């Protein structure tokens with residue numbers, strides 16, 4: 001009953017609209033006002049104040065990191081099993097020494113290059129044989145051929161797994177990945 005006596009008006013102290021006034025009592029939504037009333041600021045969505053403002057501003061600041069996490073989860077990560085892992089020490093064209101962690105079973109010879117799938121994304125990189133600093137450790141780990149050619153690789157990677165051609169290639173290159 002008493003609640004109905006409160007009227008909404010501009011705050012007499014700070015002129016903030018939406019203040020609740022009863023005789024000499026004032027409840028104001030302005031956080032820096034001497035009449036500031038926390039319950040009032042929370043009861044009115046969109047009212048200025050730290051508690052009313054926080055939920056509105058939180059989702060936009062969280063969205064990019066949530067999206068980033070989702071994208072990372074979708075894109076997947078590649079970490080070779082310990083028994084399958086090989087570290088390749090490589091000197092790039094700038095003379096910098098890099099270490100690539102990849103999977104032994106994905107090692108392939110391609111002319112003067114050696115290719116393999118590396119962490120953290122599983123992308124296949126091509127390394128110049130002459131620039132591999134630990135080549136004596138890498139070469140014995142390369143699985144023996146034969147390897148599918150470019151056309152056969154495309155079918156194995158993107159072809160219809162139920163087609164006769166795909167099944168034929170899968171039999172021909174059972175270990176290829």
Ligand SMILES: [Zn+2]
Nearest residue numbers: 011014028033
């Ligand atoms: Zn006020």
